[in-house]
Amino acid sequence: MGRTYYAEVSMYRKGFFKGWYYKQEKGGQAVAFIPAVHLSGDGKGTASIQVITEDNAWNFDFPLDTVRLSDKKDTIQIENNYFSPKGFRVNLIGKKDGKPVKIEGRIAFGNIAPLKGDIMGPFRFIPFLQCRHGVVSMSHKTKGSIQINGDSINFHGGRGYAEKDCGCSFPSYYFWSQCGWYDRQECSVMVSVADIPLAGCHFPGCIAFVYFGGKEYRLATYLGVKILRFGEREVLLKQGNMLLYLRVQGHGGQKLKAPEKGSMDRLVKENLVCKVWCRFWKNGKLLFDHVGAGSAEFITGSSMET
Template sequence: MAGKGFFKGWYFKQEKGSRAAALIPAFHFPADAPGYASVQVITEEAAWNFNFPLDAVKVFGKKDTIQIGNNYFSPRGIRVSLNKEEDGRTIKIEGRIRYAGLAALKSDIMGPFRYVPFLQCRHGVVSMCHKTRGSLKVNGDTYNFHGGRGYIEKDWGSSFPSYYFWCQSGWYDRQECSLMVSVADIPFLGGHFPGCIAFVYYRGKEYRLATYRGVRILKFCENEVLLRQGKMMLSIRVKPTEGQHLKAPVQGSMNRFIKENLVCTVWCRFWLDGKLIFDHLGMGSAEFDTGTNRLR
């Protein structure tokens, strides 16, 4: 791939109780180097990156399914067998997790922006929430996700936004609740604008807030986002931990580091027609790289 380079990656998160693990399979075509693939693994304690040659990759059409070496990722589940030597020790991650009851968005989260060419980065949500069954063994430590919950999304393009905030959280309150918020700087036609995509999936109903639906970003910083759209208002506050460093794409190459809190405290509030629908303080994931800029 020439020009600005290209990447595509998926984010498979599973959690149960206070434990979580996310796996990020991806392939990359840097602007100035040969293509390759990678699998990143993140837990609340650490993160690891495994690189693979491009010929180890098989992508299965529009099914959001990718195989990298002996590692398989799809909306039906994941199967991993990863190992390498790092800092004088063996890193070994293996296991299998099955997914069931996926909740898909009613339509593309990008809305009409999915038709706009040359966007720096595009985003997709494969499943807002689903059930998990299985386990992972991470360096001898077993993560049991039987009876847990999962979330799947994806990104593709040339680079991550220069600054952004992302948060995903979910819980059971009689019925399933899951939400995702992303606020970012969007380069467009020589300029830029603050963009937002978000959803709330609560008791079987989807609520969407987005730039293309007229959302107003009332507040944005490293640990808080406040959104208003029509009769809806969504407030997210994050209490970050030290977090882990993940690699992120710049012109297709994974040579940028961002910070992710896979397990942190998230305070979520959602109003509809002036009525408080939920006020939840619990666990979630947050990722941010706000640099010295702020949305205006």
């Protein structure tokens, strides 16, 4: 384990988690991988890799001593599965509902577009935050393929997105969506609105970015963003001369495990492949109005019915 990992754990005595999210898509197909480590309040540590597609989701558990973390390189290795900002390789074997599952493959990233600075801004200096978010790459090219039970999905010439989280628990409520398109100008959008508990108070916090035409536009609570509309399917944000609107189209989704006081005892639902209507104005000028393929989560309360 890296030194930063142990320093982070020491701040969260009621439990800790750290995880990454790697999504790749091409031609209406997408696969996301979520490697993570988690430490419950009683000191029991485990690791997991979750895999999600449009139609299914799988969870693979591992002992904590199979994990190798590098803080400097921002990498995680769980047994012979390796994830980094340059790409990943997986060789996962398990069972779901009594049926064998095998997921293997290798994806390389190219033309990675990192943020100009930490998406958390000055909030990154606040200790004991319930959840800290990070963006590894706003957008990048993908090369390689993934095989799921013998069926191959080719991501050569596709696009990817990568982010990460750490803390003790996911927020009690949150909206998250990420989408992108590449037919005319490359564009990637991420919006997260969530409950932020801090110093005995709660408030809705927001972090978002628009990556369009090679430029990064950021909207965030610490930059004075106003949440004009917030619900299960749509968000409207205003900050200075920028206005961003997202509306998620479509229902369904797959169940994923999420951290609650370090333990993966909570269930959330993610719609990995859905339509997201994005509109973005700057100085009163509409820069884009597009319905693209994306992913979304919206959670209320501390848990969800199974």
